[in-house]
Amino acid sequence: MRHIYAERVNYMKNSAIRELLKVAEQSHVISFAGGLPAPELFPLSEIRESYAQVLGAGDPSVLQYGTTEGYLPLREELSAQMHSKGIQTDADNIFLTNGSQQGLDLIAKLFINPDDLVLLQNPSYLGAIQTFRSYQANFEAIPTNEAGIDDIALELTIKLNRPKIIYLAPTYQNPTGTTLTIEERKTVLRIASKYGVPVIEDDPYGELRYDGPALPPIRSFSTEDEVIYLGTFSKTLAPGLRLGWVVAGKSLIAKLLAAKQGTDLHTSTLLQRATHYYLTHFNANEHIETIRQSYKERRDIMLAELKENFSNQAIWTEPTGGMFIWLTLPEQYDTVNLLPSALAGNVAYVPGAHFFVDGGSYSSMRLNFSNPTPLQIKQGIKLLANIL
Amino acid sequence: MRHIYAERVNYMKNSAIRELLKVAEQSHVISFAGGLPAPELFPLSEIRESYAQVLGAGDPSVLQYGTTEGYLPLREELSAQMHSKGIQTDADNIFLTNGSQQGLDLIAKLFINPDDLVLLQNPSYLGAIQTFRSYQANFEAIPTNEAGIDDIALELTIKLNRPKIIYLAPTYQNPTGTTLTIEERKTVLRIASKYGVPVIEDDPYGELRYDGPALPPIRSFSTEDEVIYLGTFSKTLAPGLRLGWVVAGKSLIAKLLAAKQGTDLHTSTLLQRATHYYLTHFNANEHIETIRQSYKERRDIMLAELKENFSNQAIWTEPTGGMFIWLTLPEQYDTVNLLPSALAGNVAYVPGAHFFVDGGSYSSMRLNFSNPTPLQIKQGIKLLANIL
Numbered sequence: 001m002r003h004i005y006a007e008r009v010n011y012m013k014n015s016a017i018r019e020l021l022k023v024a025e026q027s028h029v030i031s032f033a034g035g036l037p038a039p040e041l042f043p044l045s046e047i048r049e050s051y052a053q054v055l056g057a058g059d060p061s062v063l064q065y066g067t068t069e070g071y072l073p074l075r076e077e078l079s080a081q082m083h084s085k086g087i088q089t090d091a092d093n094i095f096l097t098n099g100s101q102q103g104l105d106l107i108a109k110l111f112i113n114p115d116d117l118v119l120l121q122n123p124s125y126l127g128a129i130q131t132f133r134s135y136q137a138n139f140e141a142i143p144t145n146e147a148g149i150d151d152i153a154l155e156l157t158i159k160l161n162r163p164k165i166i167y168l169a170p171t172y173q174n175p176t177g178t179t180l181t182i183e184e185r186k187t188v189l190r191i192a193s194k195y196g197v198p199v200i201e202d203d204p205y206g207e208l209r210y211d212g213p214a215l216p217p218i219r220s221f222s223t224e225d226e227v228i229y230l231g232t233f234s235k236t237l238a239p240g241l242r243l244g245w246v247v248a249g250k251s252l253i254a255k256l257l258a259a260k261q262g263t264d265l266h267t268s269t270l271l272q273r274a275t276h277y278y279l280t281h282f283n284a285n286e287h288i289e290t291i292r293q294s295y296k297e298r299r300d301i302m303l304a305e306l307k308e309n310f311s312n313q314a315i316w317t318e319p320t321g322g323m324f325i326w327l328t329l330p331e332q333y334d335t336v337n338l339l340p341s342a343l344a345g346n347v348a349y350v351p352g353a354h355f356f357v358d359g360g361s362y363s364s365m366r367l368n369f370s371n372p373t374p375l376q377i378k379q380g381i382k383l384l385a386n387i388l
Numbered sequence: 389m390r391h392i393y394a395e396r397v398n399y400m401k402n403s404a405i406r407e408l409l410k411v412a413e414q415s416h417v418i419s420f421a422g423g424l425p426a427p428e429l430f431p432l433s434e435i436r437e438s439y440a441q442v443l444g445a446g447d448p449s450v451l452q453y454g455t456t457e458g459y460l461p462l463r464e465e466l467s468a469q470m471h472s473k474g475i476q477t478d479a480d481n482i483f484l485t486n487g488s489q490q491g492l493d494l495i496a497k498l499f500i501n502p503d504d505l506v507l508l509q510n511p512s513y514l515g516a517i518q519t520f521r522s523y524q525a526n527f528e529a530i531p532t533n534e535a536g537i538d539d540i541a542l543e544l545t546i547k548l549n550r551p552k553i554i555y556l557a558p559t560y561q562n563p564t565g566t567t568l569t570i571e572e573r574k575t576v577l578r579i580a581s582k583y584g585v586p587v588i589e590d591d592p593y594g595e596l597r598y599d600g601p602a603l604p605p606i607r608s609f610s611t612e613d614e615v616i617y618l619g620t621f622s623k624t625l626a627p628g629l630r631l632g633w634v635v636a637g638k639s640l641i642a643k644l645l646a647a648k649q650g651t652d653l654h655t656s657t658l659l660q661r662a663t664h665y666y667l668t669h670f671n672a673n674e675h676i677e678t679i680r681q682s683y684k685e686r687r688d689i690m691l692a693e694l695k696e697n698f699s700n701q702a703i704w705t706e707p708t709g710g711m712f713i714w715l716t717l718p719e720q721y722d723t724v725n726l727l728p729s730a731l732a733g734n735v736a737y738v739p740g741a742h743f744f745v746d747g748g749s750y751s752s753m754r755l756n757f758s759n760p761t762p763l764q765i766k767q768g769i770k771l772l773a774n775i776l
Contacts, residue, residue, distance in 0.1 A: 001584060001614045003640060004552070006501045006523075012646040039448035047451065047658075048443035055436035060427035063435065063626035098486060102652040109522075113394045131650040134497075135394075164392070196389060226389045238451035240657030252391060258400040262519040263651075264490040269628030270435075271656065 070096025172322025225249025458484025511743030560710025613637025
């Protein structure tokens with residue numbers, strides 16, 4: 001039977017990098033393409049112990065239907081964590097999701113009519129672009145100049161084009177690894193607030209800080225729930241759990257609740273109970289410090305290799321945290337066309353063009369340094385240099 | 389900040405029975421209102437062992453990002469289970485979801501444009517109505533007469549109104565507990581197929597059979613992927629896991645994949661691995677048989693109590709499986725208005741009106757027999773009779 005789909009299906013594409021990742025995951029390829037954490041750092045035994053404890057306590061409610069907003073003690077714990085980042089909130093401002101990707105989807109579902117405008121960093125996280133596109137959003141880039149976000153152009157853009165929502169990842173952004181300054185954070189909030197445009201602050205990488213100051217989230221400057229903050233356990237604990245959270249005003253939480261009820265009822269009770277056990281019985285901060293040290297070493301090695309192999313032919317970001325470096329070759333290079341050669345040479349990256357909503361730069365690429373080992377980084381960057 | 393939401397938000401309502409369930413869950417209330425399995429039957433120790441084994445094998449990939457369609461060995465296992473029900477399929481026809489509710493949501497996202505028509509049983513599962521409504525669907529009832537589904541009226545309805553999709557739960561349906569005959573199943577498929585309308589076959593209760601024959605799923609008669617089958621572990625294993633699956637044609641699976649990528653990337657890797665361990669190392673059929681025996685006893689007690697207390701004033705369904713009995717009082721009764729008295733008398737039900745897309749019957753109610761204990765059922769039905 002040939003199906004007649006809804007109009008929005010025309011805007012849903014399988015991730016362009018999915019096929020690429022399949023090739024890149026072959027064992028002989030050194031892959032800088034994925035966005036995966038280092039699996040050897042997952043706290044397997046602590047998570048095992050957490051599940052064993054909550055399933056061994058003789059309380060069957062850990063396997064029963066749960067509330068749509070999430071397990072209260074976990075929301076309280078997350079609320080306390082948010083306080084430590086300067087975000088004033090209580091448990092009723094926290095809403096549990098299946099990873100922050102579901103937070104994005106529910107927010108898009110609540111806000112985006114077909115042809116509504118989303119204002120975002122360009123390049124941006126591909127998964128966010130996909131989600132907004134599936135609700136038939138249009139896009140425009142947050143204007144920038146040499147100094148960063150161009151506040152005059154931003155205000156003009158908002159005034160003229162009335163975006164429905166602003167999406168950004170201010171800290172160690174995917175794909176570029178760059179971070180907005182405090183001034184830029186305050187500027188975005190001030191202008192968005194003036195025109196009543198909510199800001200989605202996506203913060204999957206904030207904990208992965210290697211040097212430079214810990215900058216306060218935009219939500220910490222927000223006084224009227226203008227900012228919807230998205231957090232996740234995918235980078236600090238493990239992505240295979242699928243657990244994230246939204247911080248938002250209570251009226252929006254009520255809407256998220258109605259949306260999630262129809263979407264999947266609630267997030268796994270057992271997962272929330274086990275994660276709560278982990279957070280309250282193990283030293284999560286110590287574990288994050290271990291991740292930080294390991295990823296910092298990998299970042300440093302990648303930067304050193306880039307310096308040694310690419311100094312005369314490319315420029316790149318020097319992120320103070322996160323999982324990605326953004327490399328830009330001279331304009332005549334096309335990283336989409338170069339990719340088959342790279343794969344043939346057993347090294348993979350993601351062409352930068354995939355992260356732009358308007359075509360964008362064809363000479364850039366995203367390089368992940370969290371998943372490959374230090375040795376793979378050394379070998380892989382040399383391979384890449386030889387191929388290019 | 390006051391938010392301006394998308395138009396679809398006007399169609400999203402918090403579940404009408406959510407507030408009711410909060411009251412009904414107070415410990416002094418005997419609740420026939422929920423749709424919960426009996427928690428004392430959850431296989432806690434087997435699930436504990438399954439998580440311990442997959443987390444204890446030293447394989448960190450159980451916590452890594454996974455594929456959107458789901459863990460292949462689990463899809464293979466489910467494919468084999470589907471074969472045993474007469475559904476010809478292979479692993480590539482199986483798509484894992486966060487409970488069957490997410491299957492419904494993804495299908496609605498793929499098919500429903502605003503004002504598209506969904507043809508469904510009336511009354512129907514409230515969660516399905518909510519989901520379709522959130523995509524701004526309109527509804528029409530599958531026509532019935534004294535003999536069941538009215539095939540002439542059904543064909544006329546489809547011909548005239550061109551529904552986008554047909555939704556039904558043919559086996560031990562929520563809320564009525566009724567089951568479509570083989571002839572009705574074939575009739576629906578024949579007519580739907582003739583007019584190219586896909587059928588969603590929602591089957592959460594099929595395994596909970598107490599007497600009567602095991603009827604083949606509609607999908608087992610389907611030759612051209614006309615039927616999208618939804619399965620779940622919520623009633624046979626535990627709902628707090630949040631794991632379900634879709635059986636569909638491969639072209640639809642590809643669309644589901646694109647939709648789920650933007651929705652939440654994939655279903656928990658750990659959950660899928662642990663569930664696969666459970667299915668391949670424990671006797672799931674034996675466990676389901678235990679559930680069957682227990683629920684059958686509760687159903688029999690509820691039917692006996694209804695006979696003793698309601699014979700002269702009401703009629704009710706006598707389901708051969710599932711979790712619900714549908715009670716209809718004389719027309720002058722309004723179960724919505726009577727509910728506060730029932731709650732004050734420490735017994736709860738769900739008014740039937742909530743399950744109709746067009747107002748429907750105000751003299752009916754849904755009674756759950758899987759969650760209350762046999763003693764509670766005896767006491768509760770007597771309480772209810774006294775109040776009414």
